[in-house]
Amino acid sequence: MIRPLLPLMLAALLCTSALADQPRPVVSEILTRETVALRSYPGQIAAEVETTLAFQTSGRIATRPVRLGDRVVTGDVLATLDQITLDEDVSTARAALTSAQAQLDFAQQSLTRARELQARNVASQAALEAATAQAESAEGRLRAARANLTRALDAERFGALRAPASGVITAILAEPGAEVSAGTPVLMLATDQGREAVIDVPEEVISLLPPAARFVIEPRTLGAAPLGGSLRLIEPVADKSIRNRRLHITLSPEVEPPRLGTMVDARLDQPDTPILTLPVEALLEADGVVSVWRIGADRVAERVTILPGPRVGGRIAVREGLSEGDEILIRGIHSVSEGEILGEREQ
Template identity: 25%
Template sequence: MNRINMFFDKSTQFSIIAALFLLSSCGDKKAGQMPALPPVPVTIEAVQVTDASYHDEYPATVTALDVVELRPQVSGFITGVHFSDGSRVRKGQLLYSIDTQLYEANYDQAVANLNVQEANLAKAQKDANRFQELAKNDAVAKQLVDNADAALEVAKKQVEASKANIKGVQTNVRYTKVYAPFDGTIGISLVKKGAAVTAGQTILNTVSTDNQLAVDFNVDQKDIYYFSNLIQKGKANNDSTFTLAFGGDIYPHTGKILLMDRAVDPQTGTIKTRLAFPNPKNLLRSGMTGTVRVLSTSSKAVVIPYKAISEQLGEFFVYVPGDSSKVTQKRVHLGTALGTNIIVKEGLKEGDKIVVEGIQNLREGAVYTTEVPSATPAKK
């Protein structure tokens, strides 16, 4: 009996607990909802357009307009290096000498062979003349006359071949001297005196122009028309459209646009553009990296405060007021920063309204208010 009472008591307790749980779950549903967020106080302004002068910036690489790898055209041993590494050289300046003994010996042999062939030609000419005279008196067989004429032609061809051989050997002798192909700067020599070099294979050094250097940078394909117009106008060297910067330092000379590449790179959607900068003090060196600054002016530039911009996954947005006092995000394409403001290239136009204060508390669809919240009185 006591066990039954104990079981009943426990069952009764369980039923009471279950009933209380059901009552609590069936209560007012509003009690379980999140309280509505209060409107976010913001400041809204209309977008204005203004005159602006700014620089578009592009990563750039300095490169030589002309660059040549020096290779020997004959094989042999280096007998002389006639310059200082990294120095400026002039067109036609002697740079390297290669051992000439073999090639001079070949030349002497070619000259001697020519002398022999010329002597043979003289004898063949005399024989031909003699047989021609005898033939006039029918004192010799026609076959012998023909043979003499043929021998004369062979002797002439052999002389021509010997002369051609001399020209080839003379060329090899000249190729034992390596000269600068143009004015420029030569690099550090890759071979020393006594080194063996192979014709057409061994790289001796590199020479590049230095009085004027090229600066290459990539522009978006949508800007091709603008840069093509600059090429057609033939911007002068004293024009300030193109400048070059290295960190915080501005190169003291302005550049001139030369050309655009043949085609757009389908992988990046950009096209290589080339400028030329004078280099009178040799401050520019091939391989340097810097920033090309392209001066642009606009009479109707859309400029907004930079603080109105929000960034998400590499894209930029502004908040614009919508219906029911809610904000929506609008994507924009940014241009150059102007102090605390920034140029908007795409996405906004004059008269559009945007949120310029309070964006840190906003999200898509958030309710906003332009009313200034009243100060909460301090508790006594």
């Protein structure tokens, strides 16, 4: 019974050896030119110039006649400080100035008498020096009183916060009754100097943008027509949480812009350009050189140096080194050697 099994075992060994000698199948990709189009990104309409408004003096806010979203014109009163307190400060400063002037007059009269008495050897030199010091001190108090009056008058004049330009109130930062100091933010004003669309895009999109990128802005409003826009600013710092970069797109002035805060979708306004791309897992990097395994004639592995372009999602654009129709190995790239014969491509 043993002898009939020997031919079967020998045949199995020969079959296994033949399979081992066959090239292993590979996972690869045939390069084709594909259209890489930037998808649209959500955003909103904002003002190109938004300014924080504050009083130039300290006080208690008495009135704030504007509300969030109100439209104002240049010179409109947006908020006022307590005028009674400001008037009282001016009256107090005037009284202090009058008192300081009277003290100076008396000190100067005393100095004149001291000089006359000292000239007749009736008063001592020490008395003259004391009178001189009192007069100089009175002059200093008078200067301080004048400065306080000037400050009080300025505060009275700056007791009304006026709109420096026409625009829309976008934020209320202080309410009536609040005590504020000079420079404390009270309101935010979005001026009419221009409107823009603000969108956030991934880092890899930045490298695909031309210097004077044009965009199509589509408001999410029923019946609203698309708008044109041009890239004004790419914020230099990415968002820490999602690593996106913010783009500011100036809207074309020919069309009336949507209202502030309108939600929009923005996409790059340029013809879609077909380019060669590769999966990032196909790349080999060593000493700053990027290469891939190309499967050449007779299924021979060839290591080819390429010039990569920008990253688009999980793929890399290829600028130089490869052509359309090349077959590139994308799995097992670290277990291949130059000149190795590779098997058929797995579908």
